[in-house]
Amino acid sequence: MNKKREIASSVKDESLIEKRREQMIRGAVTLFKEKGFHRTTTREIAKAAGFSIGTLYEYIRTKEDVLYLVCDSIYDEVHTRLDRLDIEQGSINVLVTAIEHYYTLIDDMQDEFVVMYQESKSLPKDALSYVLNKEIEMVALFERLLTQCVDNGEIKMTPKEVVMASHHLFVQGQMWAFRRWALRDFTIQEFIDMQTKFLLQGMAGENISIQGA
Amino acid sequence: MNKKREIASSVKDESLIEKRREQMIRGAVTLFKEKGFHRTTTREIAKAAGFSIGTLYEYIRTKEDVLYLVCDSIYDEVHTRLDRLDIEQGSINVLVTAIEHYYTLIDDMQDEFVVMYQESKSLPKDALSYVLNKEIEMVALFERLLTQCVDNGEIKMTPKEVVMASHHLFVQGQMWAFRRWALRDFTIQEFIDMQTKFLLQGMAGENISIQGA
Amino acid sequence: MNKKREIASSVKDESLIEKRREQMIRGAVTLFKEKGFHRTTTREIAKAAGFSIGTLYEYIRTKEDVLYLVCDSIYDEVHTRLDRLDIEQGSINVLVTAIEHYYTLIDDMQDEFVVMYQESKSLPKDALSYVLNKEIEMVALFERLLTQCVDNGEIKMTPKEVVMASHHLFVQGQMWAFRRWALRDFTIQEFIDMQTKFLLQGMAGENISIQGA
Amino acid sequence: MNKKREIASSVKDESLIEKRREQMIRGAVTLFKEKGFHRTTTREIAKAAGFSIGTLYEYIRTKEDVLYLVCDSIYDEVHTRLDRLDIEQGSINVLVTAIEHYYTLIDDMQDEFVVMYQESKSLPKDALSYVLNKEIEMVALFERLLTQCVDNGEIKMTPKEVVMASHHLFVQGQMWAFRRWALRDFTIQEFIDMQTKFLLQGMAGENISIQGA
DNA sequence: TATGAATGAGCTTTCATTCAT
DNA sequence: GATGAATGAAAGCTCATTCAT
Numbered sequence: 001m002n003k004k005r006e007i008a009s010s011v012k013d014e015s016l017i018e019k020r021r022e023q024m025i026r027g028a029v030t031l032f033k034e035k036g037f038h039r040t041t042t043r044e045i046a047k048a049a050g051f052s053i054g055t056l057y058e059y060i061r062t063k064e065d066v067l068y069l070v071c072d073s074i075y076d077e078v079h080t081r082l083d084r085l086d087i088e089q090g091s092i093n094v095l096v097t098a099i100e101h102y103y104t105l106i107d108d109m110q111d112e113f114v115v116m117y118q119e120s121k122s123l124p125k126d127a128l129s130y131v132l133n134k135e136i137e138m139v140a141l142f143e144r145l146l147t148q149c150v151d152n153g154e155i156k157m158t159p160k161e162v163v164m165a166s167h168h169l170f171v172q173g174q175m176w177a178f179r180r181w182a183l184r185d186f187t188i189q190e191f192i193d194m195q196t197k198f199l200l201q202g203m204a205g206e207n208i209s210i211q212g213a
Numbered sequence: 214m215n216k217k218r219e220i221a222s223s224v225k226d227e228s229l230i231e232k233r234r235e236q237m238i239r240g241a242v243t244l245f246k247e248k249g250f251h252r253t254t255t256r257e258i259a260k261a262a263g264f265s266i267g268t269l270y271e272y273i274r275t276k277e278d279v280l281y282l283v284c285d286s287i288y289d290e291v292h293t294r295l296d297r298l299d300i301e302q303g304s305i306n307v308l309v310t311a312i313e314h315y316y317t318l319i320d321d322m323q324d325e326f327v328v329m330y331q332e333s334k335s336l337p338k339d340a341l342s343y344v345l346n347k348e349i350e351m352v353a354l355f356e357r358l359l360t361q362c363v364d365n366g367e368i369k370m371t372p373k374e375v376v377m378a379s380h381h382l383f384v385q386g387q388m389w390a391f392r393r394w395a396l397r398d399f400t401i402q403e404f405i406d407m408q409t410k411f412l413l414q415g416m417a418g419e420n421i422s423i424q425g426a
Numbered sequence: 427m428n429k430k431r432e433i434a435s436s437v438k439d440e441s442l443i444e445k446r447r448e449q450m451i452r453g454a455v456t457l458f459k460e461k462g463f464h465r466t467t468t469r470e471i472a473k474a475a476g477f478s479i480g481t482l483y484e485y486i487r488t489k490e491d492v493l494y495l496v497c498d499s500i501y502d503e504v505h506t507r508l509d510r511l512d513i514e515q516g517s518i519n520v521l522v523t524a525i526e527h528y529y530t531l532i533d534d535m536q537d538e539f540v541v542m543y544q545e546s547k548s549l550p551k552d553a554l555s556y557v558l559n560k561e562i563e564m565v566a567l568f569e570r571l572l573t574q575c576v577d578n579g580e581i582k583m584t585p586k587e588v589v590m591a592s593h594h595l596f597v598q599g600q601m602w603a604f605r606r607w608a609l610r611d612f613t614i615q616e617f618i619d620m621q622t623k624f625l626l627q628g629m630a631g632e633n634i635s636i637q638g639a
Numbered sequence: 640m641n642k643k644r645e646i647a648s649s650v651k652d653e654s655l656i657e658k659r660r661e662q663m664i665r666g667a668v669t670l671f672k673e674k675g676f677h678r679t680t681t682r683e684i685a686k687a688a689g690f691s692i693g694t695l696y697e698y699i700r701t702k703e704d705v706l707y708l709v710c711d712s713i714y715d716e717v718h719t720r721l722d723r724l725d726i727e728q729g730s731i732n733v734l735v736t737a738i739e740h741y742y743t744l745i746d747d748m749q750d751e752f753v754v755m756y757q758e759s760k761s762l763p764k765d766a767l768s769y770v771l772n773k774e775i776e777m778v779a780l781f782e783r784l785l786t787q788c789v790d791n792g793e794i795k796m797t798p799k800e801v802v803m804a805s806h807h808l809f810v811q812g813q814m815w816a817f818r819r820w821a822l823r824d825f826t827i828q829e830f831i832d833m834q835t836k837f838l839l840q841g842m843a844g845e846n847i848s849i850q851g852a
Numbered sequence: 853t854a855t856g857a858a859t860g861a862g863c864t865t866t867c868a869t870t871c872a873t
Numbered sequence: 874g875a876t877g878a879a880t881g882a883a884a885g886c887t888c889a890t891t892c893a894t
Contacts, residue, residue, distance in 0.1 A: 011874065036334060038251035042868060054871085054876045063868065121249055121331065139395070160399070164407050167395060171388045175380065182352070182380060186373070194377050201414060224857065233857095255885060267859045270886065437853070462760060464677035468889060480855045480892085489889065547675055547757065565821070586825070590833050593814065593821060601810045608778070608806060612799070620803050627840060650878065681864060693880045696865065855894080863887080870880080 002133040005126065007069060009059045020059045023049040025073050028066050033111045037067055037119040067119055068127045074112045075134045081105050086141065090148025092155070092200070098145055099169060099199070100192050102138075106173045107188040113177040135170070142166035165199065215346045218339065220282060222272045233272045236262040238286050241279050246324045250280055250332040280332055281340045287325045288347045294318050299354065303361025305368070305413070311358055312382060312412070313405050315351075319386045320401040326390040348383070355379035378412065428559040431552060433495065435485045446485045449475040451499050454492050459537045463493055463545040493545055494553045500538045501560045507531050512567065516574025518581070518626070524571055525595060525625070526618050528564075532599045533614040539603040561596070568592035591625065641772040644765065646708060648698045659698045662688040664712050667705050672750045676706055676758040706758055707766045713751045714773045720744050725780065729787025731794070731839070737784055738808060738838070739831050741777075745812045746827040752816040774809070781805035804838065 009017050027048025031040040042063050046056040060066055082105070085098050106113050120131050143166040149155040150162065157165065172195050176183070183191065222230050240261025244253040255276050259269035273279055295318070298311045319326050333344050356379040362368040363375065370378065385408050389396070396404065435443050453474025457466040468489050472482040486492055508531070511524050532539050546557050569592040575581040576588065583591065598621050602609070609617065648656050666687025670679040681702050685695035699705055721744070724737050745752050759770050782805040788794040789801065796804065811834050815822070822830065 013874090016874085036251075038335075041866085052876050053869090054878095055874075057869070058874070061869095118331075118334065122252075136395075160403070161407065164396075164399070164404075164411075167388065167392060168385070168411075171384060171392070172381070175384045179380060179384070182349075183377075186377070190373070191377075194374065198377075198381075226857085229857080254883085265859050266886085267861095267888085268857075271857070274886095276885065439853090442853085464675075464761075467887085478855050479890090480857095481853075483890070484853070487890095544757075544760065548678075562821075586829070587833065590822075590825070590830075593818060594811070594837075597810060597814045597818070598807070601806065605806060605810070608775075609803075612803070616799070617803075620800065624803075624807075652878085655878080680862085691880050692865085693867085693882095694878075697878070700865095702864065855892105857891105857893095859889105859891080861887105861889100864885095866882105866884080868880100868882100870878105871876105872878095873876085 002130050004072065005068065005130055007059075007065045008061055011058050017059060020049070020051070020055070021069055022073075023051070024056065024059065024066060025070050028070055029111050029115055032067070032070070032115040032119055037115075037122050042066075064122065064124055064127065067123055068131075070112065071116045071120055071123070071127075071131045071134075074109060074116055075131070077109060077112075078105060078134070078138070082141070085145075090145035091152065092149055095142075095145045095149060096196055098141065099196055102169075102173055103176060103192050103195070104188065106177050110177050110180065113174070117174055117177070139166045139170050142169045169195075169199065215343050217285065218281065218343060220272075220278045221274055224271050230272060233262070233264070233268070234282055235286075236264070237269065237272065237279060238283050241283055242324050242328055245280070245283070245328040245332055250328075250335050255279075277335065277337050277340065280336055281344075283325065284329045284333055284336070284340075284344045284347075287322060287329055288344070290322060291318060291347070291351070295354070298358075303358040304365065305362055308355075308358045308362060309409055311354065312409055315382075315386055316389060316405050316408065317401065319390050323390050323393065326387070330387055330390070352379045352383050355382045382408070382412065428556050430498065431494065431556055433485075433491045434487050437484050443485060446475070446477070446481070447495055448499075449477070450482065450485065450492060451496050454496055455537050455541055458493070458496070458541040458545055463541075463548050468492075490548065490550050490553065493549055494557075496538065497542045497546055497549070497553075497557045497560075500535060500542055501557070503535060503538075504531060504560070504564070508567065511571075516571035517578065518575055521568075521571045521575060522622055524567065525622055528595075529599055529602060529618050529621070530614065532603050536603050536606065539600070543600055543603070565592045565596050568595045595621075595625065641769050643711065644707065644769055646698075646704045647700055650697050656698060659688070659690070659694070660708055661712075662690070663695065663698065663705060664709050667709055668750050668754050671706070671709070671754040671758055676754075676761050681705075703761065703763050703766065706762055707770075709751065710755045710759060710762070710766075710770045710773075713748060713755055714770070716748060717744060717773070717777070721780065724784075729784035730791065731788055734781075734784045734788060735835055735839075737780065738835055741808075742812055742815060742831050742834065743827065745816050749816050749819065752813070756813055756816070778805045778809050781808045808834075808838070 011017055011020075024045065027050070028040070028045050031044055031048055034040075042056060043053050045063075045066055046053045049056065060069070082098070082101055085094060085101065088094050116131070120128060123131060143162055146155065146157065146162045146165055147159075150157050176188070176191055186194075224230055224233070237258065240263070241253070241258050244257055244261055247253075255269060256266050258276075258279055259266045262269065273282070295311070295314055298307060298314065301307045329344070333341060336344060356375055359368065359370065359375045359378055360372075363370050389401070389404055399407075437443055437446075450471065453476070454466070454471050457470055457474055460466075468482060469479050471489075471492055472479045475482065486495070508524070508527055511520060511527065514520050542557070546554060549557060569588055572581065572583065572588045572591055573585075576583050602614070602617055612620075650656055650659075663684065666689070667679070667684050670683055670687055673679075681695060682692050684702075684705055685692045688695065699708070721737070721740055724733060724740065727733050755770070759767060762770060782801055785794065785796065785801045785804055786798075789796050815827070815830055825833075
């Protein structure tokens with residue numbers, strides 16, 4: 001369900017398509033980051049990619065396709081980087097590794113993530129649901145790892161807390177991408193450490209009574 | 214510094230201005246939420262507000278003004294609701310109350326917050342910095358409360374952890390606004406409780422060794 | 427033929443109409459001079475006149491009416507000032523006086539003349555032809571005076587030269603209004619003297635002694 | 640000083656730019672003459688030029704650019720036609736030729752000149768000063784020729800008279816463009832002859848005393 | 853009479869997309 | 874395959890004019 005959308009191209013040569021689209025994505029990310037999707041013109045994208053507007057349209061059908069290609073390429077990278085973890089049995093160690101890989105990935109592709117989160121709402125319905133689905137997959141990865149930790153007794157959490165914590169981890173990733181201006185005193189490693197510690201402390205502790213008790 | 218921007222209007226009657234702008238904001242939020250700022254036309258805003266395009270422009274100068282009015286009205290509400298806390302001396306109780314008020318506020322104005330966070334980048338430079346400043350003020354409120362808890366010994370945290378936790382609280386608010394679709398199984402009260410518990414546990418625990426140690 | 431156009435007003439009190447229109451004309455001339463008819467808004471005219479846009483429209487029907495009122499008031503002044511000459515029998519002396527009066531008038535009402543000549547093409551057909559007719563009357567006055575000078579032997583000119591010279595005199599008046607920036611080294615009296623001398627020399631052809639000498 | 644303004648075009652082919660702009664100018668002059676710059680819409684200009692509104696804006700940036708192109712092309716023609724005279728040593732013969740060429744030029748491009756003089760005030764500041772400068776150059780040409788005639792004894796004139804006469808010649812050119820409706824009984828040759836004769840007579844004569852002397 | 857809020861036709865300009873070369 | 878000139882729908886905004894108060 002929600003398979004990768006094929007972006008039509010009138011060019012036949014597959015390797016050329018890939019090359020051109022890569023140029024396109026690189027240029028587009030910079031522009032989208034700077035001015036947003038709507039304020040960026042297709043001409044600008046073509047220019048930044050190094051070819052003419054006519055050529056641009058040989059490799060896409062609509063401007064939104066460019067945005068989709070950007071989002072899609074991000075998730076290709078996510079998969080490349082996190083696929084190993086996908087098969088491993090969950091444990092605290094695997095979880096910690098997953099968090100580290102995920103946040104490092106976001107750090108490496110900060111611009112791309114910002115663009116994706118900022119602009120994905122401009123995608124056409126089906127492309128949007130494809131991207132959203134990728135997001136859900138990510139959250140589900142954390143959910144699975146956490147659940148397995150609960151199952152093997154390493155962590156104590158209600159199922160609802162697992163859901164919440166997964167979203168939490170995911171959203172903290174967005175935070176790193178979006179709010180780096182506010183977190184410029186932190187290195188990515190510090191950030192990872194703190195997030196990890198935070199999570200594990202939050203989960204491990206005896207129930208602490210709140211509100212005066 | 215960064216004073217409220219006056220949006221010029223060619224109408225003189227102040228109370229009428231307020232009334233019309235309220236209509237405008239209400240209509241605009243719905244539309245911006247639905248289609249985003251750029252895909253919404255000024256004519257649609259006028260129509261949703263219940264008056265003509267000409268009348269719309271009697272109360273604003275540019276389309277961006279509408280977005281600013283939306284953001285500004287949100288922060289007016291924020292201030293109305295959180296101003297009491299601003300003067301209180303920090304303590305765990307006050308902090309917990311602040312979290313509750315803040316997340317309840319976001320819950321009440323979900324659409325408005327989503328729009329603000331999604332679209333504020335489309336504001337003109339000075340308006341954007343005004344809005345960003347409001348955001349910083351919010352984070353600073355949490356920071357102050359946390360620091361005072363640290364000072365009075367209720368909480369153990371390094372200054373860096375205080376900064377991180379403040380951003381964390383802030384971003385979790387965004388999460389509630391943005392990801393309600395993913396959290397539809399949670400009530401706002403559950404959400405508040407979990408976030409609060411999470412935070413306090415994370416802060417209170419003895420240092421727990423991570424990574425196998 | 428081409429009678430004064432009545433500008434409709436919904437106000438009854440004639441003296442009030444006159445008062446308001448005078449305010450209007452004074453304000454409008456300044457604005458039209460500065461920004462031209464098209465770039466001036468009716469609101470600006472109302473404001474410059476010292477009353478509201480609603481009141482403005484109690485005294486005129488369209489924006490073009492304002493322009494007409496300006497042009498009309500100029501020719502009222504022209505008539506007031508030159509009517510005496512209209513009845514006198516032509517002679518070199520009368521001609522010289524006419525030139526002097528005419529150029530002095532233009533000097534006194536420089537702004538008004540500039541506006542009229544620059545903007546009169548924006549008048550509606552009938553108003554335009556009324557104003558053009560006034561212009562023709564002016565030229566005709568010079569023509570009559572010249573012709574009578576020819577008839578009484580004071581000047582030697584072919585009928586065609588009379589026509590040309592009349593237009594010449596008229597156009598030199600425009601020049602004084604329009605090109606004062608280029609003629610800032612000249613006083614109006616110098617200008618009058620030179621124009622007069624120029625004309626009379628030009629007409630004298632064979633050395634004809636003027637003024638009896 | 641006051642160099643030709645480059646009007647930006649997004650089209651690269653220079654010869655195409657020239658061709659399209661020529662179409663544009665031709666169409667615009669007709670329309671501006673008929674209805675004035677402000678009453679003419681850009682769509683009408685495009686249509687008159689024979690292409691779409693989108694294409695129009697491939698060759699200009701703003702509506703005012705069209706007006707500038709009109710003015711500029713007039714002065715290109717002026718230069719083409721009068722440049723020879725620019726280098727010649729002044730003499731009565733050269734002066735007479737200059738007058739003839741100048742008035743003939745105006746006769747050939749009557750519409751263009753009318754438009755330029757009527758509408759140039761709608762140009763943006765820098766374009767206006769460029770055009771005004773061209774005008775000053777024209778007057779200066781006459782001034783130089785006259786001064787040289789004075790220097791070589793062919794003509795007797797004070798420096799002030801030279802200035803005035805130069806403006807006079809220039810303004811008479813405007814007259815021929817603007818008031819042809821009033822001068823329809825004259826051919827351009829008659830006009831030239833009369834103006835020339837007028838000027839030379841005015842200048843050549845013994846000083847004739849005016850007003851009583 | 854005076855006011856000024858309301859209206860909407862109409863303007864300039866942009867830009868995604870096409871297609872002949 | 875690559876190019877870029879051409880297109881026109883659609884957007885933001887203005888302003889002359891009206892009319893209820």
